[in-house]
Amino acid sequence: MMKRKLYWSFILATFVITGCANNDNAMNDREDIVNEMDPSTELQAPRDQELNDRLGYVRYTKDQLENSDEINHTAKMDRTEMANMITKMILRSDNFNEVATLVTDKEVLIAYELKPEAQKEYAADIAKKTAMSVMPRYFEIYVSDNETLIQDIHSLHNSNSSERNDFDNTIDTIIKEMKKSPQGLKQNNMEEK
Template sequence: MKVFLSLAFAMVVISGCGNTENATDERDQISDELDPAQELQSPADQEQNNRLGYVRYTKDQLNNDGEKNHTAQIDRREMANMITRIILRNDGFDEVATLVTDEEVLIAYQKNDELEDKRAADIAKRSAMSATPRFYHVYVSDNVTLMNDIHSLHNSTSQNKNYDNTIEQIINEMEKEGLNQTSNNNNQ
């Protein structure tokens, strides 16, 4: 009987510790999801990150039924992530918010006083243009309040066009600043 009670007590203690660990793991996971630095961590597989991109197809491979419905897709979130990181790697930028839609890139940033306004706008535009297809229009602003407006659209989708008015308002505000809109297909 003493052995049975000892085993039962041990089981209760072990399962209690397991629940504590699960609760701690769950809190850590939620904390990680809310941590903006979480996305700034480097990928775990450096070898994969360093590989070159290469594919080769024949015309016959593309004419099969599975490939006829294949469309090119752009990961807008990853594109916004890449643009923001490129800009922040330049001296003078303290914070950057980037939104990529199906046609526009909106960038609002906070810079320090050492970086000239035109130079900051040029860096932001060129960074976005280097990462997006030529048909995208790039808008930039050093108006810090527009960062919150851009953030308000972070959960929007390209399928739901209810955000068009907000985007137009942000673009109009950016154009007022004189930093102008740039398209990747313009030679500048």
């Protein structure tokens, strides 16, 4: 149990540090993300292989974290980048033709089109576990092979969490539909609901 907490703490710290390091290039990153999300482009090797191969390491003292800038610092997550990462990872599986992912402030919604030979329960398990491996544990993850939900998710892609009350009903409706689809294989102590 301690190893699991340590593992998730390390993952969260990695995302926080990565997010902070990328603030200077936010505009360029947005353009790159939009280009990467274009399904007509092929998956390419990272632009800087040395950067891709480099290990991540950070070391601080307690005093360094107690300065005024760090006390008021909050962790931020690039939800578009998270959705991008989840979608690409799922598409690496041979079971999927198309995947749409929406990351809100507390949910991850994944709708997909399966290949005809794909097993629904197994594919749902892949999609859900992929999102679980990327997102902090407090996120609720819903998956569906109902292809019409891809458009429903797409309709929310320009929304933001400050408008949450405006699209709560739409999110709730999509989640109700998603729950009609397989949500992944049942696992010991992994399924909470």
